[in-house]
Amino acid sequence: MADGNVNLSTIKRSGSDDQFASSAAKKHQINKAPPHVEDPAAALANIRHEFGEHGGVNMSIEASATFTVMEPDTLRRMFAGELGPDRDFFIYSRHFNPTVLNLGRLMAALEGTEAAYCTASGMSAISSVLLQLCSAGDHVVAARTLYGGTHALLTHFLPRACNITASFVDIRDHEMVKREIVEGRTKVLYFESMSNPTLTVANVPELCRIAHEKGVKVVVDNTFAPMVVSPARLGADVVIHSISKYISGGADIIAGAVCGPASLLNSMMDLHQGALMLLGPTMNPKVAFELSERLPHLGLRMKEHCHRALTFATRMKELGLKVVYPGLEDHPDHEVLKSIANKDYGHGGIICVDMETEERANRLMNLLQNCTQFGLMAVSLGYYETLMSCSGSSTSSEMNDEEKELAGISPGLVRMSIGYNGTLEQKWGQFENALSKMQEHKL
Template sequence: MNINNNKNKAPHPDTLCIHAGKEKGAYHGALTSPLFQTSTFVFENAAQGAARFAGEEPGYIYTRLGNPTTRELEVKMAALEKMEDAAATATGMAAVSGALLSFLEAGDHIIACKAIYGCSFALLNHQLPKWGIEVTFIDMDNIEEFNQALKPNTKMVFAETPINPNLRVLDLEMFGNFCQKHNLISVIDNTFMSPLLQCPADFGIDIVIHSATKYLNGHGDVIAGIIVSSAEKIETIKLTILKDVGGTMSPHDAWLILRGLKTLSVRMARHCESAQTVAEYLEMHPLVSKVYYPGLPSHQGHQFIGKQMKGAGGVVGFELEGSVEEGQAFIDAMQLFSIAVSLGDAESLIQHPASMTHSPYTPEERLSAGISDGLIRISVGLENVNDLIADLKQAFDYILALRSDSVSTAVSWR
């Protein structure tokens, strides 16, 4: 079966993760796709070079403009997201900026969600206005929020779901319908879910982006991004911002992501299963005042499991009862969790959004976006979940011991 041309039935996403994008017979019998680690490509003659530059003949010219390794990744991601084409970028932020700047110009207006990744917020709030692009941030909880923000010059709507870092889930059906009704370009960051847990294209979304650094690669050794959309929009993105600004992915990074994608389905299943167990443990702990995880019935996004999302993902946020200093002490006490930003790795990670990933927000902007100073975000990795819970427990016990010592000291001082 040629997986790329099977017209009868689309293969299961688990199968696409391994086989989509491969060119049958193109790799001299190699089972694993080769790495085309080259900057440029040789033409048979001057006429062929001219024809390729003119777009009259297919073929590769220069790796910034295209490469067989990155192309395999692009075809695979398009298949997984049920869209026509994709563009591989150097970073997740290159994907965000490429998706936005390829279609926005001075005088345009974009509606964006208040709570998004810190650097996405900085791009929208600090950079776009410099170029004459107006931005309105809203909560996106209901259709009235969208309608009130709509202007005659609105061209695009941007959001991520689940939202980083409080895991709030947006209604993609409402989002997509609003954009289609008003002929707006819809952009969704699907990083937290991966295409195996959520397919925004099912709800009419125009552009889907990923930080491929996260679940798609899954091994903490790549910085990269992906933009997925229609063939027409991807061509525009590649021939404008990516070509001229240059934020394209290296073939070596593409090769590593292709390798990571082969295990995406089994990794996501483990991430979801372990994160659910960790979230349930945290929700029962007396030092935790609130847990943010769509897999919990108490979470706002739980209603979307099965309807919009196949699972709740591997990221959990929670509020630790106590001071900022106790929160820092809790993080410092972790032994198995690594103190690091990012997510989707085999290793479990823990970080403090207010002072780390979302530091581009002012305190007032963070409060408005629902990001408190006490919020802690963890990315649940692939370790044994009982070991992860044991690590959390010893950190909680450490905080309790600190409080006990503080009380004992106060009594002794009297």
Template structure:
């Protein structure tokens, strides 16, 4: 049995038909047909076949998908053009008109639009629960509930969902579960180990890790992934060959990157915790996090994501101060996305303003003085010094 670091380098090589050490990019839209009609019929109809037509499959995509399935501990995986393509395809492969979906209150804003606006247009009802309270989940489940949609740790407030509880509860009721594992990465957490049926990622983030591609992945049983593949044929969200190759390249260093990021994030969170201008630090690796014990139970590491709330006499002053700090950072880039080799910092209330009402922001735990930080692999002393000089501008 190999270790994850070895799998990241060697898994999926059966799809590399060349003698090249680095897998070639199959930059082609279509492939020559098999001479035997029976073989061609199989090529044309077999789910995710890598040698028929690009929307169906691609050798590099197949190699990358096999590696990701191994990382997440599932039978199969499917690559998509973006993280939202993975989320929407996975959800739409499960639900139909008349179904009921249960989702937590705090999750990625684009997923919120899918749940609150798109699904109801097609006759799917959605109810929301507090992911930090298991009893609130039980209270919203109905006889026609077909899906429970999760994200843990959540974006942006780092709330933790009890995966074991949700997995067991859903299995006992015959309800499918989907978990967005983007914030954690499979290095830190594997939802399938807790009976979660389908795992999705924005592979743009930790999995790719270099801010040079957009991609998504759906991991699950062969049956679940084949259903998602069939749905993806109609939705058209296939990942381009070059991006699949970039993703495979980025995955080679995933373990090294995430371990360094974990260490940096914990050290930075501990530094923030004692700084007089920081009112609150949200990081699931800190004992002060209200769900730290649960995080320890289901995570191997605590990710590079954290949130801080800049202090102030009221929320307006907090907002001004947070913007002042953000505008003076030199190492941390003010840019969307996360999980990359470089450190990023954003103002969630501004990013989520288009999608959330003030009441929804409050429910999601978003404060105007909050900064969401994605820690990279730079030297920790440079990261601390950057925030030290930024906070000094207040």
């Protein structure tokens, strides 16, 4: 290398295990990522390219569950924390795996954090972070509008199993957020950058200021807005992803990620107290390889998702439909999103259409799927086909009627993850055709 430095993590060990061992004891750790530029796509491009074992342009998949050593004493030193993945020493893939660690470097670059660790699902990422940051008797302040699984975790599971309680707030009401924080007891302020399903946009910088003044960590689920918003660059301590959605893009993988300070991620991998280490939400290295091949074109996909969403939302509104989309100027958080969004990535790829009743919502979705082929009735998001669901009876069904009302989830709210398959005008024609059929039959 031109500067004379050698990147040890790219070297395969042979012979004595001591040739790369540090004379000073080093703890097992996730290396800090290099400094990042502000644009997420540029940050991804700055990460070193991992070549395959035999010079392939794609990295090799390290599919081993366990790893051999050259000398008997090496295992003891590895378990003692003297040798770790920073020196290319691996024990077991529930702990660290080279392929999964590479995906973590990419996720850290995407979000502008020191480090990231990838998990088997988005929910495992969320639960592990909350269990690491909170102990029995601690308190979480969370947004009222959250993914139903997260809401159930905070409302039912954590209070019962761990005595960790939560208060739910209107994330737009900053005075309410301040009031609900109990100094010394509240450990986390938790919200989604763009809420599921109501598309409320959080004022991340202001919420971080409020929380940090009271010594509270900020955890942001950025699943709805990768590339569009970068919460860590706006002050958030931890960023969570369900990689199953936009980052995967193929509706074929379940995965998650925790992006944050290296100190937090290393504590989560501690052999005695680490939530990730001890709960074991391990990502399969074959999944990590697949995902690492998709991240380079995430920016292109997000721009098209967002472009079509804005076009469709504008046209739907012109047709007289009740549309919720933060890219529209009448959305209450339009200016907030403009102030925090990364330039040129749009306003998100999700649209909500409020049909007022579940019956009307179901009729519209039935026509859109079964008569005009506009999209598919399915939960999740980020697929190349448009996915539609009635949130109140599906992804937010864990919430009771009062909770849904407080969160602003109408019984007829149809969440649409706008895809990019087919031409824009072709898909718009299919939507108009379905709407015409509804109006003809007074549905």
